Amino acid sequence: MPKSELLAIYDSVDSAADAVEGLRAAGFADTAVDVVSGVPYPEGxxxxxxxxHRLYTFPFAGAACGFALGVAWLVGAQVTLPLVTGxxxxxxxxxxxxxxxxxxxxGAVLxxxxxxxxESRLPDGISLYDDRLGDGYVGVSLNAEDDEIARGRDVLAGAGAVDILDSEGSLLEAAPSAT
Structure with missing residues (x-):
């Protein structure tokens, strides 16, 4: 089934948290929901x-590879350059x-x-974005099947979204906000 994306814009952190909680209660997977903001909120x-993540394994693997290359370089230099050193x-x-x-x-640094x-998990393509996210608003993005997107839109609107966007544009003119 084809997938669709929605981006709900919230003017308060509490409304965005309520939207995430509502989507989880409605049965949407955690991987389908993402929070987007220009403000660095703590994880969770x-x-x-x-x-x-597995970032901690990369320096160890790099150190081992760098050490192995160093040993290979030293051994190779000694084998290929048979010097008489007295x-x-x-x-x-x-x-x-x-x-x-x-x-x-x-090796460890590289x-x-x-x-x-x-591990930064850069996005595959350009997803929905709104300029208000840079002005302190919080966005909740939902990726779902086409037949579930209407249920997700209802949950996002019920949490007090200021606006809901899809690939066509705005779906919600002005819902009353919680503030």
Missing amino acids: AFGEPHTK GKPIVALPAVFQILYEGTMI FTVLGVLF
Whole structure:
């Protein structure tokens, strides 16, 4: 079934939290509901579930890869450049430690940057947006099947939405707000 998206605009945080609670009570999945705001509210302020991430694994994987590349570089240099050093080591330990340290750190940093980009879960495309979200309003976005979208619109309007938008434009001229 095709999916549709709604964006309800609220002028108060409490109304947006009531909308999220109402959508959850109406049977919509947590993954179908998203809260959009220009104000940095703490995670879970609207009753949304805690998002799980694996960002902590990226630096460890990067450090292991960087260390392995450093070892490969050192071993490769010793094998391909057979120097006669008069009984002294080809590569001194302080230089080995420095190269391994730098390889480990650069691997950890690069993988951390890639992990942040991967875990940020950037949107696939342009979804609904309203300029009022940058002015302190709070938006509640709902992605649902076409046959469930009317039920979602009723829940969003019942929570006191100032406006409800879909891909066609505004669906609600001016509902009375809770303030």
